[in-house]
Amino acid sequence: MVTYIKGRGDRNLRDLVDLETGVVSREVYVNEDIYAQELEQIYGRAWLLVGHESQVENPGDFVLGRMGEEEVILTRDRKGQIHVFLNTCRHRGMKVCRYDDGNALVFTCPFHAWTYDTDGRLVGVPHHHDAYFDELDKSQWGLAEVAQMCNYYGSIWATWDPKAPSFEDYLGPFKQTVRWAFQASDGTDAGVELYKPAQRWRLPSNWKFGAFSFAGDSAHAAMTHLSVNAAAIGPQGEVEGGGRHPLAAPFPSKRGYMSSRELGHVGQLAIYEQPGVADYRDTWLLEPGVDDYWRETREIKKQKFANEFLHMQSDGQFHIWPNATMSDWRILMWHPHGVGMTESWRQYQVDKNAPKHVKDAKRRYVMRYCGPAGITESDDMENWNYAHPASLGMVAQRYPYNFQLGLHHNHYDERIPGVTIGDRGPSEENQRARLRRWVEFMEAGSWDDIFPVRKNGKSNGKPRGGNGISSSW
Amino acid sequence: MTVQSAETAWERMLLEREIERFLYDEAAMLDERRFSDWGDLLAEDIHYHMPIRRNVKFGEQHRENTDTESEISWFDEGKRTLMGRVRQLNTGVHWPEEPFSRVRHIITNVRVLAVDGDEVEVSSNFFVWSNRLRDECVMFIGTRNDILRRDSETGWKIAKRLILLDQNVLLAKVFSTFF
Structure with a gap:
């Protein structure tokens, strides 16, 4: 406390x-x-307004948003699901997206080319076989995603706290x-x-x-x-x-x-x-x-x-x-x-x-x-x-x-x-x-x-x- | 660059000098806070547009500047509201300009791009400096693309002004001058 x-x-x-x-x-x-x-x-705790579904109408659409001081990516994956990710590579922290908005197949970090699907999964790591020796568990190194997200009549809200109450209760x-x-x-x-x-x-x-x-x-x-x-x-x-x-x-x-x-x-x-x-x-x-x-x-x-x-x-x-x-x-x-x-x-x-x-x-x-x-x-x-x-x-x-x-x-x-x-x-x-x-x-x-x-x-x-x-x- | 006849080159130079002088006089009106005089330079049908500049992927440069047809810009308006801004500045109680800031418009790289009857297309760069109260400093740097129209009775009028400010997130709290 x-x-x-x-x-x-x-x-x-x-x-x-x-x-x-x-x-x-x-x-x-x-x-x-x-x-x-x-x-x-x-x-780090409250529900925050990130954006609106009309900003990401189609699969692969993304737009940068903000939660507190930190930049997030609001995106719609290829299955149509909306996500909110922290805009930072899990490897060395570089922003994986530096475009204000657009449509992406994947987010590829310009630093070492770690590559994330639009659903946040880490799908590409150079040298995964020949130098990580297949020992890197990619499933543990996806983009950092908000703990909870709510699409409330089209508006997208998110919180980093898994213990936050539901968004409706919050309202x-x-x-x-x-x-x-x-x-x-x-x-x-x-x-x-x-x-x-x-x-x-x-x-x-x-x-x-x-x-x-x-x-x-x-x-x-x-x-x-x-x-x-x-x-x-x-x-x-x-x-x-x-x-x-x-x-x-x-x-x-x-x-x-x-x-x-x-x-x-x-x-x-x-x-x-x-x-x-x-x-x-x-x-x-x-x-x-x-x-x-x-x-x-x-x-x-x-x-x-x-x-x-x-x-x-x-x-x-x-x-x-x-x-x-x-x-x-x-x-x-x-x-x-x-x-x-x-x-x-x-x-x-x-x-x-x-x-x-x-x-x-x-x-x-x-x-x-x-x-x-x-x-x-x-x-x-x-x-x-x-x-x-x-x-x-x-x-x-x-x-x-x-x-x-x-x-x-x-x-x-x-x-x-x-x-x-x-x-x-x-x-x-x-x-x-x-x-x-x-x-x-x-x-x-x-x-x-x-x-x-x-x-x-x-x-x-x-x-x-x-x-x-x-x-x- | 094509070779021009001496006569054409001379006419072109005279036109460029005339346009430069017009743009410098316009800048002086703003710097000297003669906003109503500035308003007289605006054609009745002026389109005054400062888009927001996006960070876009290579190959998507056509999306870099927000468009006037469907998107949000910083300014996207005509004479009626520009003159409203002039009246607001002249109230003496428009707080971001009361007391007035010290504003200087540096206009450079003036190029006449095309001439079409009474209208000329002109490109110019600007450096607008604003110093306010004790120590507040703001810089606006960018380029403009104007359509200037020759009015035989009242001189040049600004018929169209596209202002490309070289910023993404605006690093100033307000726009309280014109560009």
Whole structure:
């Protein structure tokens, strides 16, 4: 169990993260020893989003992905089975694949030509007969494969820990939310594909600045994105003030911050006052014919879900612990790349069956919204960037971060069990939920300590706090 | 290289000098933060495209740069959103450029590749340096392929710009200037 961190005096992690008062040491974000422990305790253990089946449609297709700091190969073998392998030769460590994507019969290491099948088996070793004397057991030296992998409605998740719970159990109350993110606009499950390729870039900031802010920091928008509406990037152009989001018809619902304190997943999503789906409102006013498609698929979706409450399954974004943020149109990955660097990835979903002009219009919208050239996201980068160096100083670290927005103003709602809700304005509850799970992962000796219940009987898996008032632990 | 008549060579040189001057003036507009002036250089139908550069296997070089028809790029847009970016830069509250970075566009290797009526195809290389706040430094190096169109009233306009940035994972946190 790793409770203490090195640094300037050994301190208990719970002294660094005080969620009763909403005060968190800057060291959590900038301390190198803490970062080194995160790679092992969090990235070596959690389920991580690797990619999507549409990236490897055909046998032999592969694309490079990332789990924590390490590069992996997402591939589909000749029998059609999807795999996730660490991208390193078992002989001397060279990357066996240095192409971003493509189709391969085998992966041949350029160092000594050890050769692996697309299912990971070591199938070729030079000198196997004449110098290894047939004594090398190739079956023991295949590519390192993840301990568990899950294809969840087309999205591919994996963990290095064989003791991790099933992916569905890991998601808990966010099962339907992730399912929704990969539904086509007509409600068809696994109905999307990803545009290719991922946008990948380096943000000089700890990974948690992005990962713990997204889907939990609406308080930033007014100031951070003050300049965005000047650009009128929404598909409706200048109409109604030139907002950056598409126009949408009203539907009786309430947006809130929803946190699984037990699991660390959070969302800025909606609870509905009535079943069904909102009407479609035309918004692609600059792109003839595009609204026709979305209007048609919305009608199908409305019929399909006419009697269902789509709580937490539309209208918003969410974050799956530890580093995957998503909605039904984009996926934001925050890969750790050193304590002070994040490799940020963006990928975007689109209906598999949408006509080309619809795919094109949406693609151009996401490109101008997101990523390092994104008219919206570029503002975030500056803030996350410079929060990091300004937190490094010896004196700076005497002053903890404030996570008190909305503290103790959350409640439970029987309509969406398993999550706390903050719906009285901006709240940092979703950030606190991730920090709570962060401490648990950092302390845990194994999955037994953190799933399904917390040790010391502090959780029975049900919401705690009673009376609608939250407590920290 | 074919032998040209003196007259042709002279005309070609004049055209190249004219194009170079246009590209240098354009760079100065960006470096001097005259973004609205820069916007005036864009043709109404401009296609401004910076693909993502892939690492691909030998023989698959046709896939190296993401295409504008179906794939994700860094920039892939027209004048409306480029002018939106100009307006954003001019708000004074676009944080990656507030305060402004010190940006310098070094434009080199200018080559006129083809002339077709009022349009010329021009290739140039760029080295864009950005120095920000106290010590943040970013370099962007690459090449551009432009279609420039002669407008008899307002001078040259950029009708098409393909920007090949020589990076794979982008080693900058944002693109907050133009190329």
